[in-house]
Amino acid sequence: MCARFSLISSPEAVRAFFDAPAVDDFPPRYNIAPTQPVLIARNDLKGVPELRLVRWGLIPSWVRDPAALRAPLINARAETAAEKPAFRGALRHRRCLIPATGFYEWSGKRSARRPHLILLKDQDLFVLAGLWEDWLGADGSEIETVTILTTAANADMAPIHDRMPVIITPENFERWLDCRSGTAEHILDLMKPFAAGLLTITPVNPALNDVRAEGPDLQTPAAFGPLL
Numbered sequence: 001m002c003a004r005f006s007l008i009s010s011p012e013a014v015r016a017f018f019d020a021p022a023v024d025d026f027p028p029r030y031n032i033a034p035t036q037p038v039l040i041a042r043n044d045l046k047g048v049p050e051l052r053l054v055r056w057g058l059i060p061s062w063v064r065d066p067a068a069l070r071a072p073l074i075n076a077r078a079e080t081a082a083e084k085p086a087f088r089g090a091l092r093h094r095r096c097l098i099p100a101t102g103f104y105e106w107s108g109k110r111s112a113r114r115p116h117l118i119l120l121k122d123q124d125l126f127v128l129a130g131l132w133e134d135w136l137g138a139d140g141s142e143i144e145t146v147t148i149l150t151t152a153a154n155a156d157m158a159p160i161h162d163r164m165p166v167i168i169t170p171e172n173f174e175r176w177l178d179c180r181s182g183t184a185e186h187i188l189d190l191m192k193p194f195a196a197g198l199l200t201i202t203p204v205n206p207a208l209n210d211v212r213a214e215g216p217d218l219q220t221p222a223a224f225g226p227l228l
Helices: 011-018 088-093 170-177 185-190
Strands: 005-007 029-032 037-043 049-056 075-077 095-100 102-107 114-120 126-136 142-152 163-165 199-203
Touching (some): 005 095, 011 095, 037 126, 037 170, 088 095, 095 142, 095 170, 170 185
Parallel strands (some): 049 142, 075 142
Antiparallel strands (some): 005 102, 037 049, 037 095, 095 126, 126 142, 142 163
16 A cells, blocks of 8 residues: 655646646645645646645545545555446546655554655656545535555565555656546556666654654664665
């Protein structure tokens, strides 16, 4: 799964990365957690990249009361998203990209979980595959939400977890965001493990275990040794 990530690039750097006309402002975030605001890139009705902040934890449009959900739908399995009622409509019509500068995964026993920071070797800013939804309440309230697609771990990730987020490379941004066909057949090949050998995995500050923690110290390499 993917339950925490970071985005410490500036808003202007992210806007330029997607060649978008504007971007919602946001501070550097070292510990983005479920239910918090997440920046997404999607196409507007004219096909222009749009950068917006939405809530992490997808609420399907057909849910009557979001409070009735047992847990936030923060991840969708790439292998089953096309069949699951919560995700299949968004996979066809509401795909998005989620900029990140790193994501986290944990190893070790529950009583002594060790966080690890995962980065791309060759670029500071990269993109996770996402699906977004627009939930409308009977009282006229509106909530835009997002989930992150996950897939099987590659060889880099396998020592600490059996899953990882789907990473979309720049040459596939346009194809992923193009939902005009109303189908997902042309993007299914993108929902696969990232190529091995391109990630770095570093044990970091155990303070990251607290979802309330924030700041650059969270990415300080930890002294507790190797991955496992």
